[in-house]
Amino acid sequence: xxxxxxxxxxxxxxxxxxxxxxxxxxxxxxxxxxxxxxxxxxxxxxxxxxxxxxxxxxxxxxxxxxxxxxxxxxxxxxxxxxxxxxxxxxxxxxxxxxxxxxxxxxxxxxxxxxxxxxxxxxxxxxxxxxxxxxxxxxxxxxxxxxxxxxxxxxxxxxxxxxxxxxxxxxxxxxxxxxxxxxxxxxxxxxxxxxxxxxxxxxxxxxxxxxxxxxxxxxxxxxxxxxxxxxxxxxxxxxxxxxxxxxxxxxxxxxxxxxxxxxxxxxxxxxxxxxxxxxxxxxxxxxxxxxxxxxxxxxxxxxxxxxxxxxxxxxxxxxxxxxxxxxxxxxxxxxxxxxxxxxxxxxxxxxxxxxxxxxxxxxxxxxxxxxxxxxxxxxxxxxxxxxxxxxxxxxxxxxxxxxxxxxxxxxxxxxxxxx
Numbered sequence: 001x002x003x004x005x006x007x008x009x010x011x012x013x014x015x016x017x018x019x020x021x022x023x024x025x026x027x028x029x030x031x032x033x034x035x036x037x038x039x040x041x042x043x044x045x046x047x048x049x050x051x052x053x054x055x056x057x058x059x060x061x062x063x064x065x066x067x068x069x070x071x072x073x074x075x076x077x078x079x080x081x082x083x084x085x086x087x088x089x090x091x092x093x094x095x096x097x098x099x100x101x102x103x104x105x106x107x108x109x110x111x112x113x114x115x116x117x118x119x120x121x122x123x124x125x126x127x128x129x130x131x132x133x134x135x136x137x138x139x140x141x142x143x144x145x146x147x148x149x150x151x152x153x154x155x156x157x158x159x160x161x162x163x164x165x166x167x168x169x170x171x172x173x174x175x176x177x178x179x180x181x182x183x184x185x186x187x188x189x190x191x192x193x194x195x196x197x198x199x200x201x202x203x204x205x206x207x208x209x210x211x212x213x214x215x216x217x218x219x220x221x222x223x224x225x226x227x228x229x230x231x232x233x234x235x236x237x238x239x240x241x242x243x244x245x246x247x248x249x250x251x252x253x254x255x256x257x258x259x260x261x262x263x264x265x266x267x268x269x270x271x272x273x274x275x276x277x278x279x280x281x282x283x284x285x286x287x288x289x290x291x292x293x294x295x296x297x298x299x300x301x302x303x304x305x306x307x308x309x310x311x312x313x314x315x316x317x318x319x320x321x322x323x324x325x326x327x328x329x330x331x332x333x334x335x336x337x338x339x340x341x342x343x344x345x346x347x348x349x350x351x352x353x354x355x356x357x358x359x360x361x362x363x364x365x366x367x368x369x370x371x372x373x374x375x376x377x378x379x380x381x382x383x384x385x386x387x388x389x390x391x392x393x394x395x396x397x398x399x400x401x402x403x404x405x406x407x408x409x410x411x412x413x414x415x416x417x418x
Contacts, residue, residue, distance in 0.1 A: 043119045048085050048110045063223040072106045090126040104132045141330035146346045148332030154395040156293050168300035178289040183252045184269045190249050192344035192362045196221050204264035211250045216240040220276050227278040239363040244383040246390035286337040291325045294333040347392045353385045
């Protein structure tokens with residue numbers, strides 16, 4: 001029997017056919033096992049969200065971040081019907097992003113995973129064409145008002161430092177109920193500490209002999225309205241850090257510790273029962289004290305104007321009610337508690353403090369450039385930066401803007417010996 005060419009041999013054809021069928025079956029079994037079936041209409045938004053949570057669970061995100069995602073996903077769920085992820089249009093998702101800008105990150109994350117799992121094709125991903133705001137509103141407020149905040153901060157801290165305040169118009173003395181928070185907000189502005197970092201401080205973290213603070217040994221975060229002690233480090237890998245204290249902060253904290261007879265494991269900032277504060281409580285207190293200081297400063301400005309005959313320093317500022325204040329949002333006299341950290345950062349930036357020094361003080365993780373990764377700052381440099389912030393936050397007395405009407409009266413009534 002003559003030899004038959006291999007390509008024309010029926011046995012070879014049958015073998016190739018059998019191998020191709022086996023490969024197709026194997027591929028189909030793999031797709032069924034992984035969910036990559038190529039039928040996107042079988043996967044709904046709820047399935048994609050479940051996949052999103054599986055991914056986050058593997059990444060071991062912290063409770064605070066998880067809570068934030070839960071809030072954003074819940075908002076997305078209210079805006080979108082639960083249908084096939086391949087059936088949403090860009091316009092539908094854009095409407096959600098326009099209403100809830102924070103949802104953009106979650107939506108892109110959900111669709112990224114859907115594409116990765118083969119539920120939809122990358123070319124069919126509607127989030128590719130979303131228009132996402134490049135800068136949140138708070139950034140605009142910072143750009144517009146940061147200099148005002150830095151300008152008003154010294155007067156605010158001077159007012160907070162007083163256990164009693166005098167009404168500039170009536171002369172009546174009143175207890176300053178916000179005085180107990182003076183050291184807390186001073187550390188936020190003077191050292192750029194995060195809210196959860198300053199709340200997590202215990203007296204054992206403060207070295208008065210060397211004027212240093214060990215930051216983020218523990219932090220206080222809030223999840224679903226409950227304050228939780230976190231001991232696994234701060235927000236970023238570089239959050240745990242040893243920072244120098246200014247002489248002002250060291251003196252204020254030492255007086256506080258001695259007055260309270262604080263023990264090493266006591267919280268530096270605590271409730272009347274000695275327990276740690278809930279973060280959201282401190283945020284609400286911050287806005288209350290800003291309103292109280294604003295109204296006091298307006299009255300002081302009015303009293304000084306009447307006394308000296310000079311125009312008011314802030315003619316457009318009027319006393320405000322709590323309701324008016326809550327609707328005012330950002331302005332020269334109103335900023336978020338977290339912006340206290342930005343005050344410290346902005347002061348360093350205005351004075352051209354080296355970026356690596358700022359990074360070490362603030363506990364930032366992101367590197368500005370490759371060079372910064374190999375730049376090590378000394379404690380001397382960090383201390384100089386902290387003292388610089390302290391000097392900017394200190395009232396430049398004697399200045400008329402920091403003298404009450406009563407103080408001006410006393411000065412004018414002093415005998416003239418000339």
